[in-house]
Amino acid sequence: MSSSKWMRVIPVAFIMYMLAYMDRINVGVLLPYLEKDLNLTAADAGEVAGIFFWGYLLLQIPGGILASRWSAKKFIFILMMIWGIFATACGFVQTEGQLKLVRFFLGVAEGGVWPAVLVLLASWFTSKERARANAFWMACLPVSAIVMAPLSGLLLAYFDWRTVFIIQGLPPFIWGFVWLFVIKDRPSEAKWMDKEERKKLLAELDEEQKRTTKSDGFGAAFKNPIVWGLVVVYFFWMTGFYGYTLWVPSVVQSFKQDPVTTGWLTAIPFTCALIGMFINSIWSDRRMNRIQHVVFPLLIAAICMIVGQFVTSPLAQMVLLSLTAFGLYAPYGPLWTIPTAIVPAAIVGAALGLQNAIGNLGGYYGPSIFGKLKDVTGNYHMGFYFLAASLIIAAIITSILGRHLNEGKASSQTTLKNTRPNVAK
Structure with a gap:
């Protein structure tokens, strides 16, 4: 197993989706403070946390299609910029309705990422490698919670919940450019890859495509x-x-x-x-x-x-x-x-x-x-x-x-x- 693609593609995708999943973890930590300042009942708080998934639904299928027919790299970069805007905007809301609206559009932006990454991984990893690639990438879900829960708690010791939302909404803007410059849609675009390795991988992927x-x-x-x-x-x-x-x-x-x-x-x-x-x-x-x-x-x-x-x-x-x-x-x-x-x-x-x-x-x-x-x-x-x-x-x-x-x-x-x-x- 060549290490080049594993070290170039998986870690960047891992951190990218860790930042996305953070928006599903930090709201749980911040809920008690949201309830107090925005006068939310527990039912309201559950709605605020859950409405994200109605937005998340919208780009599940179109996201996979756009990534396949256009560019997974560019599509995810655009989504990172958009979700960064809405994640940051959570810190500026004044009412329950505004928070629900922002959370809904945050879900829309992040909903296209999951299928797009699966398309990207399928372009880089053969079927015999894909299960491991998916598993290594999906490990970002609990890792994000392990990292972000203590981080949110630490930030709350010094800032209010609004500032925490703003601070945690900024990383996608930075990592988005790392993603844009490091990730390639397919091995044929990767100049850092050994020629023989690239040729062999492309042949295997092409053969799999014919059998699909x-x-x-x-x-x-x-x-x-x-x-x-x-x-x-x-x-x-x-x-x-x-x-x-x-x-x-x-x-x-x-x-x-x-x-x-x-x-x-x-x-x-x-x-x-x-x-x-x-x-x-x-x-x-x-x-x-x-x-x-x-x-x-x-x-x-x-x-x-x-x-x-x-x-x-x-x-x-x-x-x-x-x-x-x-x-x-x-x-x-x-x-x-x-x-x-x-x-x-x-x-x-x-x-x-x-x-x-x-x-x-x-x-x-x-x-x-x-x-x-x-x-x-x-x-x-x-x-x-x-x-x-x-x-x-x-x-x-x-x-x-x-x-x-x-x-x-x-x-x-x-x-x-x-x-x-x-x-x-």
Whole structure:
């Protein structure tokens, strides 16, 4: 494995998306201060955090198309400048409505980045490398939380929430130019790459392209029940995932009011999340089992959420919050291998786009409903029960989809057996 492309492409993309994911982490840390200054109820705060995902939906499909037909590098650079503007603008809002509007457009700008990066990675890494490339890049999600939660807490010790939003909105403007000058859309444009290495890589990618099945498009994907099963799984997983991610800093703050301590304590669960991602993905690859490595982590997270409502010790609650994060993030690697295994090849690209576009709306409903339940009950208990129920539903549907995966394997083995030559005399 040549190290040149791994050291040139992955780290720059890693930091770029870390900065994007920061806008989904810092709002969770800042929520208690937003609620106080803007007179927000918990339901309002959940809406502010979650409305991002309605905007995020809009460029999921167009983003992939623009990156493929034009330039992933230039498209992402433009989006970085736009999201930097809206991330900074969060510090200048005066009302709840203004904050919701800014957060919505922040979601629009960041929504096109995910599919564009996947297009970029597909232009640089062969199919046998792509899973690792995606995994290394997606590790930026928990790493961003590990870094940004303490940083937000530290900044809050010296600045108000408005200034924190402004400070954390500036890095995309700087890193955008690093991205523009370092990243190339395809190996043929990379002058730093060894000629023989480039020639070999381009030949492998070209050969893969020739073998690729042409997609039948979204029309066929919309008619496929398995695709909708995957959409529902992702929706309920994201409901629990973002409901937890955006509200856990507020829960941690109830242990300790100091913002610096809150930031450091919030980083602990996300450190466990990073460990969970790597352990579960490696174990899943070794066992070549995807379903169990999605179902069991989701159930572990759900159980820990429920048990956490019956303990009062801050230490016990932190342990359970950390185990919840472990289970919530662990399915990332295995889950994204399932669509390519059970969805017909001709519609798998459209299926992935549909899954990510609609499924991410769970990022709106999780925080929003959690906040409403907190307002009604006055505590976090019902909110966590709701998130746990969402994860259990995702686990059950994943198990049902696993039957199609097993049927596909059995069918392949039968076909292989029937095509073997009969050498018996």
